[in-house]
Amino acid sequence: MKKKIAVIPGDGIGPEVMKQTLRILCFIEEKFHHEFEMEECFAGGVAIDKEGTPLPDHTLKTCENADAILLGAVGGPKWDHLEGTDRPERALLTIRKELGFFANLRPAMLFPAMKDACPLKPSLIEKGLDLMVVRELTGGIYFGEQKTFTDKAGKKSAYDTMFYHEDEIRRIVRIAFEIASKRKRKLLSVDKANVLESSRLWRKTIIQEAKNYPDICLEHMYIDNAAMQLIRDPNQFDVIVTGNMFGDILSDEASMITGSIGLLPSASLDADQKGMYEPIHGSAPDIAGQNKANPLAMILSAAMMFKNSFDLTREADMIESAVEKVLDEGYRTADIYSENTVMLTTEEMGQQVLDTMKKM
Ligand SMILES: NC(=O)C1=CN([C@@H]2O[C@H](COP(=O)(O)OP(=O)(O)OC[C@H]3O[C@@H](n4cnc5c(N)ncnc54)[C@H](O)[C@@H]3O)[C@@H](O)[C@H]2O)C=CC1
Ligand SMILES: CC(C)CC(=O)C(=O)O
Numbered sequence: 168m169k170k171k172i173a174v175i176p177g178d179g180i181g182p183e184v185m186k187q188t189l190r191i192l193c194f195i196e197e198k199f200h201h202e203f204e205m206e207e208c209f210a211g212g213v214a215i216d217k218e219g220t221p222l223p224d225h226t227l228k229t230c231e232n233a234d235a236i237l238l239g240a241v242g243g244p245k246w247d248h249l250e251g252t253d254r255p256e257r258a259l260l261t262i263r264k265e266l267g268f269f270a271n272l273r274p275a276m277l278f279p280a281m282k283d284a285c286p287l288k289p290s291l292i293e294k295g296l297d298l299m300v301v302r303e304l305t306g307g308i309y310f311g312e313q314k315t316f317t318d319k320a321g322k323k324s325a326y327d328t329m330f331y332h333e334d335e336i337r338r339i340v341r342i343a344f345e346i347a348s349k350r351k352r353k354l355l356s357v358d359k360a361n362v363l364e365s366s367r368l369w370r371k372t373i374i375q376e377a378k379n380y381p382d383i384c385l386e387h388m389y390i391d392n393a394a395m396q397l398i399r400d401p402n403q404f405d406v407i408v409t410g411n412m413f414g415d416i417l418s419d420e421a422s423m424i425t426g427s428i429g430l431l432p433s434a435s436l437d438a439d440q441k442g443m444y445e446p447i448h449g450s451a452p453d454i455a456g457q458n459k460a461n462p463l464a465m466i467l468s469a470a471m472m473f474k475n476s477f478d479l480t481r482e483a484d485m486i487e488s489a490v491e492k493v494l495d496e497g498y499r500t501a502d503i504y505s506e507n508t509v510m511l512t513t514e515e516m517g518q519q520v521l522d523t524m525k526k527m
């Protein structure tokens with residue numbers, strides 16, 4: 168199979184975790200006789216430094232022309248003084264919006280070997296954890312009107328707007344219902360409908376849409392309670408659908424139940440399953456450049472690319488099984504290290520996954 172893949176390493180640990188992922192892609196390409204035309208491009212802080220803008224036109228064009236996009240992470244303290252549209256994060260938001268990647272799938276799975284790394288009581292995760300957060304990605308407060316202004320007294324104010332059109336809600340909740348119908352037929356919609364108008368529209372719309380999915384059990388929860396319930400008893404949930412900001416926050420919280428944010432992949436999809444694949448974490452400036460980052464979230468994001476955009480399940484399964492085996496054998500990066508396990512660097516973890524795949 169011939170595929171064009173746009174590769175955006177980005178900033179901080181982005182290039183470190185991407186390097187390990189590309190080694191695995193090269194192995195898959197050779198083993199299964201695929202042809203991956205990989206084009207590396209700049210976005211984020213590195214693009215600001217090189218070209219004066221977080222998202223150069225040619226990067227966006229490369230993404231548009233690709234069959235899928237892999238992205239490490241963008242941002243960092245070096246660029247934190249910049250204003251909204253000049254910031255590295257703008258690159259990510261613009262790619263998502265311009266390419267219509269409205270459906271962000273963030274699976275939170277606890278690998279059996281990672282139970283000790285979960286900070287919750289063992290009784291809460293006895294049966295493991297297998298959650299799917301479906302996050303709306305191109306609307307809500309990250310894309311509403313925003314402004315900072317100075318009043319007559321010289322005092323500053325700022326606002327952000329949480330805006331949702333019913334069609335935006337409808338298309339993401341449909342994706343969530345479809346996913347729920349292939350799992351436990353349980354869907355939790357998370358909102359703040361006791362306070363926010365946009366949440367009330369969200370709730371009304373999903374209740375209307377539920378009529379088309381009579382075999383799915385739909386429940387609703389406010390975001391504050393959901394954040395608490397996720398820690399109290401994560402296994403009460405199966406598929407969670409929510410807006411952009413609530414999904415961003417809840418998925419970082421869910422990641423910790425699986426041991427580390429360095430383990431969680433994601434897919435950001437359009438209506439035709441074209442997608443951008445990225446770990447849910449950021450550029451982790453506190454550990455960047457130290458060969459300490461966990462590359463498994465990025466590697467598992469590539470597996471999601473094979474499954475969702477290329478329909479290559481054998482290749483995806485191979486990556487996922489290799490990651491599971493490496494963890495079973497006790498190999499860990501610093502974020503998930505505990506006594507009686509073997510601490511590896513980023514490079515060594517990539518090598519370990521690769522060596523395991525070679526033996527499969
Ligand atoms: N998708 C993206 O490109 C995202 C970018 N960011 C940006 O990243 C920068 C840092 O943001 P933070 O809020 O600190 O979030 P972060 O996710 O980068 O880091 C949070 C904590 O998790 C740790 N961590 C993250 N990924 C890890 C990995 N693979 N292995 C081991 N430990 C890992 C970090 O060391 C840090 O202690 C900011 O500029 C932010 O805007 C944040 C989230 C997503
Ligand atoms: C960096 C932001 C644009 C978004 C974010 O934190 C995320 O998508 O996880």
Ligand SMILES: [Mg+2]
Pocket residue numbers: 415416419447
């Ligand atoms: Mg986030």
